[in-house]
Amino acid sequence: MSAFSLNRRRILSLWLPRLPIDRIKRQFGQNNAELDKTPSVVVAKQNNALQIHALDDAAVRCGLEVGLPLANARAICPELTVFDADAVADAKTLGDIADWCDRFTPLVALDPPYGLFLDITGCAHLFGGERALLQIVSGALTRRGFAVSAGIAGTSVCARTMTRHVSGKIIADGEEADAVSPLPVFALGADAAITSGLRRAGLKTIGDVAARARHELSARFGAGFTTLLEQALGQGDAPISPRKPLPDYIVEKRFPEPVATEGVISATLSRLAAMLVTAMDRQGKGARRLEASFFRTDGAVRTIMVDTGRPVTKAEMIDRLFRERLDALNDPLDPGFGFDLVRLSASRTEIVVQQQRDLDANVHDNDELAALIDRIAARIGGKRVVVHLPQDTHIPERAVMAVPAQHHLAAAAQAAWPERTESEPPLRPLxxxxxxxxxxxxxxxxxxxxxxxxxxxxxxxxxxxxxxxxxxxxxxxxxxxxxxxxxxxxxxxxxxxxxxxxxxxxxxxxxxxxxxxxxxxxxxxxxxxx
Structure with a gap:
């Protein structure tokens, strides 16, 4: 398929409020009973003092909360286990979860610091509907040790507002205002100063704020807050920014049972290559960049990319390039407990220009040379196969520029190099x-x-x-x-x-x-x- 069919827009919002502490507990093992019984917190330095940045259920039962100074927390709970915050590790964990979410839709966007947006427009039916998809995603993350809140709505801001206060809500189109009106104003995610100003004005819920005139809110809190409110009420929308651009063509194979054998994986890639070529051929295009993604049952995702010098229009050529790439991997493709999804996509395509191939022998030679370069590049890397292009300069070290052969083969064939007669001695060293x-x-x-x-x-x-x-x-x-x-x-x-x-x-x-x-x-x- 070339793209998702756009019907009514639906956004799935995920929020992992305890990501820092959940990540640390996963490092020690999810079955560490002693760590689960001990109240644990993650602290970060703010305003020249260590404050609680994240905490687990045991710490919540002790009366601790986010933002409490560490000294006060130790006074309340002396047996407290303390970990230092690591924003880099948290961001990497969120990125790994976003990669895992690619199995549901390639349109996955980050919602910092601990949230994700999934554009599930037109693809929820593949998983049994929105309710089933919500349960699948939430259940899988919960089993992996993450506390998660999820919700679906027609706008990203509305979905995010719901997940910050309640989990598992699915809001139909046109019901956004009724759904968010009872929620407290802090669920909007506005600045702390704006939230405090709303409370001082007696506006405790989103419905109270929505009842006020828009020009009054803009004059007091700015146009940005008014826009945020309208998006939460479903009266406007803001596009999300996916982590990865949507490929031109995508084909995939889902398995009811995980597969791990090399033969099945290779045969699946071959069938997907044939499907991809058929889809591109309808519009007269060929692939210049191909990506094969392997989704493991434990959440790990392995993506292998192959570039080509010329648009590829044959399934056997795609299959051969990926075989070369897989055979040359320093880190072999580890199926673990098996793959439950294999996806093949063409992230960059070009229109195929038809050439006269019966009378021009050079066309066949060029095709064979381009295919050879693609195979070598797939094995050792595209940057290691280079051609040299002459440069318009008299400086010796700048007279020649090495460029990747895959992308500059035609330019190298037409390059004009200075000629020298056989009797003339060389003016430049070899x-x-x-x-x-x-x-x-x-x-x-x-x-x-x-x-x-x-x-x-x-x-x-x-x-x-x-x-x-x-x-x-x-x-x-x-x-x-x-x-x-x-x-x-x-x-x-x-x-x-x-x-x-x-x-x-x-x-x-x-x-x-x-x-x-x-x-x-x-x-x-x-x-x-x-």
Whole structure:
């Protein structure tokens, strides 16, 4: 299928209020009975004091709450177990849960700090309806040790407002205002200053706030709060920002029982490749980037991506590229207890341009070369297969640029390189160093000439033949005011080795008393001739 059919918009909101403490308990094991009995909290430094950032059920039963200073909490509950907050680990855990939620819809967005939005428009029927989908998601997260509150509504703000106060609610279209009106004003998620101002004005519920004129609210609390209120009441909507862009084409296979054998997985990929090619062929497109996602029963998700140099329109080519990629993985694909979903998507596609292939033999050669590059890139990585393109510059180290062959093969075939006759000696060495290497040159009696001796890599070379100089001025607009001039020489030592050396900068002179002495400059070797 190319995209989801958009009917009425439905958003599933997930809120994990105790994510930091739930994450830590999962690290110690979900069956740690001693840790479950002991009140546990996560603390973070706020206003130069350690305050409770998250807490478990046992700590709540002791009368502790979020925002309470740690010193007060220890006075109330001396046996308290304290952990330090780790925002990076919490964000990673939330991202892992978002990856797991991709099995229900690819439109998953973050709702910081501990929430998620799932756009389930047009796909809830695949799981037995909205109620069944809500129970599946909530039940799976609860079994994995997370406290979760979930709700479904027509707008993201309305769904989020419900989950902050009550769990398991499904609000039909047009009933948003009636559903959120009894809720307290803090459920809107507005700034603390705005919430306090509403309470001081006697507005304790969302219904009380909604009864006031919009211009009064805007004048007192700003237009942003008015917009938030309207979205919670279902009178407006704000689009969510998915973590990943929606692929152009998606095909997937769900298994009633988890599969773990390599043969079944390979056969599933082959069938999905055929389905994907059929869907793309209807619109005359081919895939340039393919992603295969494997969803394990324990929540782990493994995604493998393959790029192609040209649009791929054959299922056997897709199958072969993924076989190459899977065989070359340093971390093999571990099915664990099995995969319950395999998804294949084309995240980037292009229109296929038909070419005359019967009379032009070069077209077939180019296709074979592009296929070979794709296979090698799938095995060792696209950045390791490069072509070189000439650049319009006289600077030797910038005259050639290495680029990925998959994306610049056509440009490399049409590149215009300078030609040289067979009788003409090479002006540039075959081997050019990435960075010029310094050499030691004794002070020359003729400042503008080449050295008679130089030392490179602890070996001294006596110069017997010289060609040059070839003066190359640096590009002053790229040197940050340090534009230097290089004089290149082709030199040969007494052993027959030929070097390409240059002097960085021109010789200048300085006056010391009555004498005028030249100031030395640096010498480098830039390449070697064959």
């Amino acid at each position: 081997r050019l160093f990435e960075k010029p290497e310094p050499i030691k040159v004794p002070f020359a009696t003729v400042p503008d000439g080449p050295p008679h001796h130089f030392t490179w890599r602890r070996v001294t070379h006596a110069v017997v033949r010289v060609e040059g100089p070839e003066r190359i001025a640096m590009e002053w607009w790229k040197q940050d005011g340090k534009a230097l001039t290089r004089d290149y020489f082709r030199v040969e030592d007494e052993a027959g080795l030929r070097f390409w050396i240059f002097r960085d900068g021109l010789y200048e002179s300085e006056t010391r008393g009555a004498e005028e002495k030249p100031v030395p400059v640096n010498w480098f070797v830039h390449g070697l001739f064959a």
